[in-house]
Amino acid sequence: MIILDGKKVSNDIKEEIAEHVKSMISKGDKVPHLAAILVGSDGASMTYVNAKVKACQRIGFNSTLIELPEYTSEEELLQKIHDLNTNNDIDGFIVQLPLPKQIDEQKVLMAIDPNKDVDGFHPVNVGRMALDLPTFLPATPYGIMELLERYQIETSGKNVVVLGRSHIVGRPMSILMSQKRKAGDATVTVVHSRSKNLEAITKEADIIVAAIGISEFLTGDMVKEDVVIIDVGITRVPDATKKNGYRLAGDVHFESVSQKASYITPVPGGVGPMTIAMLLKNTLLARERHNQ
Structure with missing residues (x-):
């Protein structure tokens, strides 16, 4: 059984991007600039956004974090999005989900300029992905595809089962795995609660x-x-033996499944780090498009 080490692979990708940024600087090109909007003070969201900001600093990107209070109105958030859409200094940005109940997530995602949608959630980018056209791929599925490629796992003709049909992971994953690509050409089944x-x-x-x-x-x-x-899952499970009172568990019972698996991702340290790495890769792509 081999552990698919997302932390190591993501660090490799960050190093590759950092070298690319050095080359851009030497040519006098503008370095990529990623912005993030965080509404409220959800602990997991804050941790995730801060990790993105640190990753930007490490590889030489510029980054901007816009923190808004929990009571922010939908109109105020849409105005911030408009400001980023029209700011030529910003190459790409994300709005961290979930959002407070008073804000319509779909309306927010629709408001983001598809050319700056480095999360890959806008319908224009989802449509381009489905048609196998150049676009920003959703960061988590993109990270999984990269992990499969870099570990040279054979996917062509294989039976792939995707547990879950979310817009963020399940559905895009099923599309990508069935396409003609290096980590693709698979026969895909999507299963869900029904x-x-x-x-x-x-x-x-x-x-x-x-x-x-x-x-x-x-x-x-x-x-x-x-x-x-x-x-892909990550849940806080109560654990009295831990100092913080919980442990992180995935959607897979690691102890029993790992005894049969040839390859398996750990939680944490598997898919999570890859998601951030691919967000950075999308931001680099956005900068290169703007240069063109």
């Missing part, structure tokens, strides 16, 4: 992408020998 005979389906899978949002849902008796496991 799927029947779930265990029979997962037992036939050569590769499983677990993004269902239920901690330790996938267990060892639901998979076959030598399966490749990509665990």
Whole structure:
């Protein structure tokens, strides 16, 4: 069993981007500038956004963090988005989800300029992805594809099961894995809360992408020998033995599934770091497009 080390691969990608940025500076080109809008003080969101800012500093990007209070109105947020859309100094930006209840997430995502949508969530970019046209790929699925490529995991003709049908991971993952690409050409099945005979389906899978949002849902008796496991989930599970009172668990029961798996991502340290790395890669792409 081999651990798919997202932390190591993401660091490799960051080093590659940092070298590219040095080359840009030597030519007198403007370095990429990523902005992030954070509404409220959700702990997980703050941690994630701060990690993005630190990653920008490390590789030589410029970064801007816009922090807004929990009570921010939808109109105020849309104005901030308009300001970033029209700011030529900003190459790409994200609005950290989830948003407070008074704000319509869909309206917010629609307001972002597709040319600056480095999260890859705008319908224009989702449509271009579905048509296999150049675009910003959603960062988490993009990171998974990169992980599969860099570990040279064979996907062509394989049975891939995606647990979950979210717009952020499940659906784009199913599209990318079925396309003609290096980590693609697979036969893809998407399962969800209404799927029947779930265990029979997962037992036939050569590769499983677990993004269902239920901690330790996938267990060892639901998979076959030598399966490749990509665990996207991350949940805080109460644990009295830990100083902070909890441990982080994925959607996969690591102890039982890892005994059968040929490759598996850990939680944390698997998919999470890759998501940030691919967000940076999208921002670099945005800068290069602006240069052109």
